[in-house]
Amino acid sequence: xxxxxxxxxxxxxxxxxxxxxxxxxxxxxxxxxxxxxxxxxxxxxxxxxxxxxxxxxxxxxxxxxxxxxxxxxxxxxxxxxxxxxxxxxxxxxxxxxxxxxxxx
Amino acid sequence: xxxxxxxxxxxxxxxxxxxxxxxxxxxxxxxxxxxxxxxxxxxxxxxxxxxxxxxxxxxxxxxxxxxxxxxxxxxxxxxxxxxxxxxxxxxxxxxxxxxxxxxxxxxxxxxxxxxxxxxxxxxxxxxxxxxxxxxxxxxxxxxxxxxxxxxxxxxxxxxxxxxxxxxxxxxxxxxxxxxxxxxxxxxxxxxxxxxxxxxxxxxxxxxxxxxxxxxxxxxxxxxxxxxxxxxxxxxxxxxxxxxxxxxxxxxxxxxxxxxxxxxxxxxxxxxxxxxxxxxxxxxxxxxxxxxxxxxxxxxxxxxxxxxxxxxxxxxxxxxxxxxxxxxxxxxxxxxxxxxxxxxxxxxxxxxxxxxxxxxxxxxxxxxxxxxxxxxxxxxxxxxxxxxxxxxxxxxxxxxxxxxxxxxxxxxxxxxxxxxxxxxxxxxxx
Ligand SMILES: Cc1cc2nc3c(=O)[nH]c(=O)nc-3n(C[C@H](O)[C@H](O)[C@H](O)COP(=O)(O)OP(=O)(O)OC[C@H]3O[C@@H](n4cnc5c(N)ncnc54)[C@H](O)[C@@H]3O)c2cc1C
Numbered sequence: 001x002x003x004x005x006x007x008x009x010x011x012x013x014x015x016x017x018x019x020x021x022x023x024x025x026x027x028x029x030x031x032x033x034x035x036x037x038x039x040x041x042x043x044x045x046x047x048x049x050x051x052x053x054x055x056x057x058x059x060x061x062x063x064x065x066x067x068x069x070x071x072x073x074x075x076x077x078x079x080x081x082x083x084x085x086x087x088x089x090x091x092x093x094x095x096x097x098x099x100x101x102x103x104x
Numbered sequence: 105x106x107x108x109x110x111x112x113x114x115x116x117x118x119x120x121x122x123x124x125x126x127x128x129x130x131x132x133x134x135x136x137x138x139x140x141x142x143x144x145x146x147x148x149x150x151x152x153x154x155x156x157x158x159x160x161x162x163x164x165x166x167x168x169x170x171x172x173x174x175x176x177x178x179x180x181x182x183x184x185x186x187x188x189x190x191x192x193x194x195x196x197x198x199x200x201x202x203x204x205x206x207x208x209x210x211x212x213x214x215x216x217x218x219x220x221x222x223x224x225x226x227x228x229x230x231x232x233x234x235x236x237x238x239x240x241x242x243x244x245x246x247x248x249x250x251x252x253x254x255x256x257x258x259x260x261x262x263x264x265x266x267x268x269x270x271x272x273x274x275x276x277x278x279x280x281x282x283x284x285x286x287x288x289x290x291x292x293x294x295x296x297x298x299x300x301x302x303x304x305x306x307x308x309x310x311x312x313x314x315x316x317x318x319x320x321x322x323x324x325x326x327x328x329x330x331x332x333x334x335x336x337x338x339x340x341x342x343x344x345x346x347x348x349x350x351x352x353x354x355x356x357x358x359x360x361x362x363x364x365x366x367x368x369x370x371x372x373x374x375x376x377x378x379x380x381x382x383x384x385x386x387x388x389x390x391x392x393x394x395x396x397x398x399x400x401x402x403x404x405x406x407x408x409x410x411x412x413x414x415x416x417x418x419x420x421x422x423x424x425x426x427x428x429x430x431x432x433x434x435x436x437x438x439x440x441x442x443x444x445x446x447x448x449x450x451x452x453x454x455x456x457x458x459x460x461x462x463x464x465x466x467x468x469x470x471x472x473x474x475x476x477x478x479x480x481x482x483x484x485x486x487x488x489x490x491x492x493x494x495x496x497x498x499x500x501x502x503x504x505x506x507x508x509x510x511x512x513x514x515x516x517x518x519x520x521x522x523x524x525x526x527x528x529x530x531x532x533x
Contacts, residue, residue: 064371065327066261066371066372067371070371071371076327076341077329077341079341080327080341080342081342084342085325085342086299089299101400
């Protein structure tokens, strides 16, 4: 697995730039990852990211947009506003989690 | 007497009872399968019905013909499973107790989950689907005298069963209109929630190229919000509007509703199981096989088949209190019809994406992976015979259950990884 430097730190990422070790994640890193993809974090963004992190900790897999809507209470439409065009990918990228599957 | 109860006699449930009956002593095990339908449907045939390439009769047969002796078939619909009490209740009020339960109730299209999709004004008139027998037949009637216009082929949300089917439909539609001499009167658009034509990178770029060659435009990252009838268009969550004259959609796919009522499912009513053994995460005497489980593999008959080569051995070990040792790898093998008498084949599993090469014999074939050939097309057609005559009855096919890397060309994977940070980020943007 390749390593890269984000927010002055050495972190392990996959070939699309997603963190491969969720424990290397913290909020400073998340803000930097968000900037990389042109997103400025607001409280609304943080609320979604926090849900994804907590959900991953209990479920062991990344929540899909459907789950972020149904369980997290953030409607898919809002996810598209906060993380334009590719919410599933962008949310997991910022949250330092693997891309959700369901895509097979 | 111990009781093994199987729910659903579709592809997976029928294979399971045929494979398990000879392995379980008739004196010790009573086997029952619950299935409401007297006809067993060959769903891969639905792809061909709309174009008149299969007759309706070629896509179904009697359910009971494929249920082996020594297995009781109960004609009924499951209402709820009570896993704490080890009983299943049917809609008609009957109660069936079990010692072991195998859930094989598949997945079905749910047009009512998308606003406007199944409105009377449009449903089966200008908005169609081919994931049910009725749908495929209605679409056949519409296509027979459709004057042309803008055809939008659309996928609502992943996962869907047979994820290549909508692409195949698109290729076949292109060929169908060309043959009728009216391809110039039809504009074809492929709208998908994925970021490309397919899920896995190598296959996706190849299939994307095939759309381009056929002048079919791609509308990626399209997450549908609603279907409008006036003007006729699909609208995405981020307000993109795609107008259509004829919409052929794959509605949201969901597992059976009783799974939710029984507290056994995830948000799409799929049963969470261990992806290598298919044993429920929650109950030690419940398995889910075929499309009904949540394993991260394609929902396909071929996956059900490969997993069923391993499952019976695991099941026997499990009921004897031994650890299960026949680990399933998510092996899938799908023919992709590409039109004009040709087809492609993809072979992959949980960890390895579809790659070019030869199958099943390395270097020999006769099938070519990720390449359009006539032999592949014949393979797809031959599959129907194999389905009725071998697969359902549990006859072993000369194909390995686990995926093999032999015969696959991995050099296509040697694209530079992480050559520049900008490039990776491009993907996320
Ligand atoms: C258009 C199309 C094309 C396809 N093409 C291919 C292909 O080329 N290759 C391939 O490998 N796969 C293909 N598939 C997928 C394949 O058909 C399925 O993956 C396969 O049938 C799954 O088997 P299953 O037993 O899990 O579900 P099913 O075969 O769908 O069986 C489920 C059974 O459960 C029963 N059931 C449902 N609810 C209840 C209830 N409440 N109580 C009792 N019984 C119930 C149903 O009546 C049904 O008989 C295609 C599917 C479609 C729709």
